[in-house]
Amino acid sequence: MAAGVKMANILIVEDEKAMQEIIADFLHKNGHNCFTADDGVDALVTLKNNPMDLMILDIMMPHLDGFSVCRTAREMSGLPIIMLTAKGEEEDKLKGYDYGADDYMTKPFSPKVLAAKVNALLRRSCLIRQKSIHIGGIILNPGSHQTYIDGQEAALTHKEYELLLFLMENPGQIFSREQLLNRIWGYDYEGTTRTVDTHIKTLRKKLGGEGKHIVTLIRSGYKFEVTV
Numbered sequence: 001m002a003a004g005v006k007m008a009n010i011l012i013v014e015d016e017k018a019m020q021e022i023i024a025d026f027l028h029k030n031g032h033n034c035f036t037a038d039d040g041v042d043a044l045v046t047l048k049n050n051p052m053d054l055m056i057l058d059i060m061m062p063h064l065d066g067f068s069v070c071r072t073a074r075e076m077s078g079l080p081i082i083m084l085t086a087k088g089e090e091e092d093k094l095k096g097y098d099y100g101a102d103d104y105m106t107k108p109f110s111p112k113v114l115a116a117k118v119n120a121l122l123r124r125s126c127l128i129r130q131k132s133i134h135i136g137g138i139i140l141n142p143g144s145h146q147t148y149i150d151g152q153e154a155a156l157t158h159k160e161y162e163l164l165l166f167l168m169e170n171p172g173q174i175f176s177r178e179q180l181l182n183r184i185w186g187y188d189y190e191g192t193t194r195t196v197d198t199h200i201k202t203l204r205k206k207l208g209g210e211g212k213h214i215v216t217l218i219r220s221g222y223k224f225e226v227t228v
Contacts, residue, residue, distance in 0.1 A: 008053035008122050011035045013043040013069065014084065015061045023056060026111040027118065040064025044072055051166070051175070051183050052079050054121060056114070057101075059085040059092065067099050074100030077170065080121035082114070133168050135226055137210045140165055149210055159184060160203050167214065167224035176221040
């Protein structure tokens with residue numbers, strides 16, 4: 001794992017299986033958790049159902065091309081996007097950047113260079129996360145892991161803090177209990193989704209009146225709602 005980079009969930013969208021496997025294997029060896037999608041439609045479904053930290057996106061794909069996926073993904077979240085193409089034309093690169101891509105690689109490319117770009121974008125994304133998040137009467141300081149409610153510091157456990165941070169970083173987005181369990185506790189956690197419910201209940205209590213932002217959706221999960 002590169003210095004300053006934590007394990008990340010990375011979505012690899014590539015219709016060539018051999019290329020998909022090469023990228024996934026290399027990034028896995030670099031300590032990352034990789035998801036794969038064979039086309040643009042599959043990619044958007046995966047993004048909707050699984051929180052991602054970065055996406056590697058091929059342009060030429062069946063059903064829905066990379067430009068369309070990039071534009072839609074950018075509307076869903078601010079995750080870093082690296083676009084892959086067999087074309088080296090300046091026009092394609094400019095189009096990708098215009099749709100929200102953060103970086104570009106032209107095939108054939110070195111997996112080591114791709115991994116370096118991935119880690120650089122993840123470090124930049126992490127630095128952005130370190131800025132304070134202020135919604136309503138809640139202030140989170142990712143750098144110090146401190147939480148303030150109406151000016152008073154709140155004593156949150158590590159998991160309560162991570163849960164609140166994740167929800168506040170994705171306001172309005174609905175997450176199932178399974179998604180939250182996997183994201184906060186990890187895929188190898190052997191507990192049940194009741195763990196999520198218990199932590200949400202305790203978190204709401206500690207947030208007091210600001211707990212209203214965490215909304216329960218029957219049979220769907222939870223979301224952080226920003227009220228005007």
